[in-house]
Amino acid sequence: MNTTATPSVFGAVHLGYLVIETNRFADWRRFGTDAIGMHHDTLSRDLMRFRIDDHECRFLLQRGPAEDVVTLGWHIDDHESFEQIEARIRAHGVPCSAGTAEEAALRGVERFLRFPGPKGITQEIYTTPLKSAEPLKMLTSSFVTGDAGMGHVAITSTKPTHLRGFFHTVFDARLTDYIEETISGVKLKIRFLRVNERHHSIAIAAVRGLPIDPVRTRVQHLNVQAESLDDLARSYERVYELGFEMALSVGQHTNDKELSYYAVTPSGFEWETGWNPIVVDESTWEPSTHQGISIWGHKPVGQTIVDKLDQFRLGARSLVHPEKTVPALSGAGIPDD
Ligand SMILES: [Fe+2]
Known part of the structure; x- marks a missing residue:
């Protein structure tokens, strides 16, 4: 079809x-x-x-x-x-x-x-979400949802073109841009896909040239967007004060310019709280490639050599257990590099 x-x-x-x-x-x-x-x-x-x-x-x-x-x-x-x-x-x-x-x-x-x-x-x-009449009880004043959706998810993959094909085939996802980054000596290429005005609803990170997935969880991180800088700063402080693990300190991304931090959830995947990402204007947008995920900040917090070794152990395991895909929906003919 x-x-x-x-x-x-x-x-x-x-x-x-x-x-x-x-x-x-x-x-x-x-x-x-x-x-x-x-x-x-x-x-x-x-x-x-x-x-x-x-x-x-x-x-x-x-x-x-x-x-x-x-x-x-x-x-x-x-x-x-x-x-x-x-x-x-x-x-x-x-x-x-x-x-x-x-x-x-x-x-x-x-x-x-x-x-x-x-x-x-x-x-x-x-198509039809149920709305609650009960007032929100939240420490954050509000989150940005609406037309942009509730945020985004980032997925590591050994088959990034399959994932891109899947979201293109099912949702007509468009390529927003790429980021190339080197982390712990490993070269990563990240593809950012959008399905609406949000810069990306899906990010797909792949180790360049190697079928290795260094992340245990299916989703590496999810993102929600706080309404104000004050909300972002206060939640960052609360994550620290309550003793939750921080993965990356506050920083700003190169592509969507979002200011954010990454905490580690109780399940082990990461949680990005962000603020003020750019919104894509379809009439002028052209995909480009950015070098590095951050303009400033996003420094690893407390990651030890043991964590890194553990990532490579999991990476090696991904060679033995091939990643699940949905071949029928993975989109032949989607242009990719
Ligand atoms: Fe993100």
Whole structure:
């Protein structure tokens, strides 16, 4: 199927919620509310949620051993785009099934469809989020969501062109830009993809020329955008004061110019809180390549040689266990370098 011949859904797709599987509920509650400053709702012993705006759910945490982001939920603006995406998935022979009413209620949506995604990250799409009338109780004044979605996720991959193809095939994702960076002597190339005005909703980091993935979790980091610089600074201070691990100090990215810091979540993947990224103007944007992830700052905090050795041990393991992909949706014919 030639997806370029069908109407584009670009701009109608927004990162809407994430499902995290963890057994560390007490730590996550403290991290999410007292450090990051989000609204918290406990649903049961095995389920809790965080809100950052009027949507009932932006983060669903369910008890389980993965200690990882297991699902990305994508808010689709209209039924036409939703059906377009569903038709593409089915046309490629990829299974696609409706979530149960109970699962939809947990995610704070009317109904949703589920299909497999790269690296074993389940993808879900929905059109109608449920809004909460309950006022937010948050330490952060507000987060930027809306047309730009709730933030972004970054994924390390040994098959970056497959991931780029997947998001192009399913959501008409566009390449925003590239960053080349060397970390601990390893050369990385990062592809930044957008599905709306947010500079990127997905970042894909790959070790250049080597099929090595140095990260244990499916998602290396997720990002939320604080409304004000004051919110960013105060949450940075709270992460430190409460004793949560910091991965990268405050800094500014070269490409989207976002000011941010990276904390380590109780599950081990990283959490970027950012402020003031640029918004893409489709009429003038041209992809480019930036050298290095940061203009200033983003210095590693407390990473030891043991951590680095551990990363290479995991990297070696990724040679033995090939990365899961969804070949049928991984997009033949997508131009890449
Ligand atoms: Fe990021």
